[in-house]
Amino acid sequence: MKQPALANSPPQHRVRIGPAGWSYPDWSGYVYPSRRPKDFHEAAYLAQFFDTIEINSSFYQPLRPDHATLWLERVAANPAFVFTAKLWQKFTHDPSAGKEDERAVREGFDVLRKSDKLGAVLAQFPFSFHCTRETTAYLTALLRRFADYPLAVELRHSSWQKPETVDFLREHQTALCNIDQPLIGHSVVPSAEVTSSIGYVRLHGRRYDTWFSDEPDVSRHERYNYLYSLDELDPWIGRIRSINEHTHSTFVITNNHYQGKAVVNALQLIAVLRGTKVKVPDSLRQHYPELDQIATEMPTNPTLFPLGSPPAKK
Numbered sequence: 001m002k003q004p005a006l007a008n009s010p011p012q013h014r015v016r017i018g019p020a021g022w023s024y025p026d027w028s029g030y031v032y033p034s035r036r037p038k039d040f041h042e043a044a045y046l047a048q049f050f051d052t053i054e055i056n057s058s059f060y061q062p063l064r065p066d067h068a069t070l071w072l073e074r075v076a077a078n079p080a081f082v083f084t085a086k087l088w089q090k091f092t093h094d095p096s097a098g099k100e101d102e103r104a105v106r107e108g109f110d111v112l113r114k115s116d117k118l119g120a121v122l123a124q125f126p127f128s129f130h131c132t133r134e135t136t137a138y139l140t141a142l143l144r145r146f147a148d149y150p151l152a153v154e155l156r157h158s159s160w161q162k163p164e165t166v167d168f169l170r171e172h173q174t175a176l177c178n179i180d181q182p183l184i185g186h187s188v189v190p191s192a193e194v195t196s197s198i199g200y201v202r203l204h205g206r207r208y209d210t211w212f213s214d215e216p217d218v219s220r221h222e223r224y225n226y227l228y229s230l231d232e233l234d235p236w237i238g239r240i241r242s243i244n245e246h247t248h249s250t251f252v253i254t255n256n257h258y259q260g261k262a263v264v265n266a267l268q269l270i271a272v273l274r275g276t277k278v279k280v281p282d283s284l285r286q287h288y289p290e291l292d293q294i295a296t297e298m299p300t301n302p303t304l305f306p307l308g309s310p311p312a313k314k
Helices: 042-046 065-074 099-114 133-145 163-171 220-224 230-244 258-274 282-287 289-293
Strands: 014-019 052-055 082-086 118-124 151-154 175-180 198-203 249-254
Touching (some): 014 258, 118 175, 118 249, 151 198, 163 175, 220 258, 249 258, 258 289
Parallel strands (some): 082 118
């Protein structure tokens, strides 16, 4: 079966795959080398392997223009690279944002947009954001407020998973974020909806035991401590291809970030979709020897097990 030539494809119908965020202490010695050069920068390093990263810090506070400028410089070596960015949670989790809040958000996003490096702005709503007349009205106002950006919306509650939502988002030219998450109660199920010229997919992992946990002894990262198997990724490969047939650009973001698992799965998706081997961080191969199967180069140091094979059981 012929694979889509995504690596050298024209701007239309391009799939960009990458992790959500890059600033994680537990990535040291996994994704990033333990000993880093003096001028090391996480975004610059990741841009060697990926054509996109979802900016996570913009969810917690507005993206500073000087930071946006710096990050553009850091990824400049990869001309195909495009950021996506999460909208400040004040607009999605605490709907009290005013004009000054909007101005602050736009200052950072506009630096990326003016350089044609802002692929999408993601408004991620919590599970508690159910579909009602009031929430639909709020979402309508928000989409109009930021209509000049390429928008995507993540809706996690199943009350939104209906044809009316698809029609609504198409009317507002906003991408529905197709997500993979633990299917608990009224969680949305996997989909391949296309509601704008861009496609958006986010893979959160499937930690059923910690997804909704509020236990004090459960670390926050445990929610995203999950490595997808190739069998689990396979249905999503089909969905990504389907989405990409009907969009200008498709973004696939892996959010199962603990200890670099998001990077592992993102690299595996790229390898399958391109039908070719890929460049792999050498430090990551020490912990995930299965990456030897898709790596273009031999490891600098021996992996734990040869050719990705686990040790024989005694």
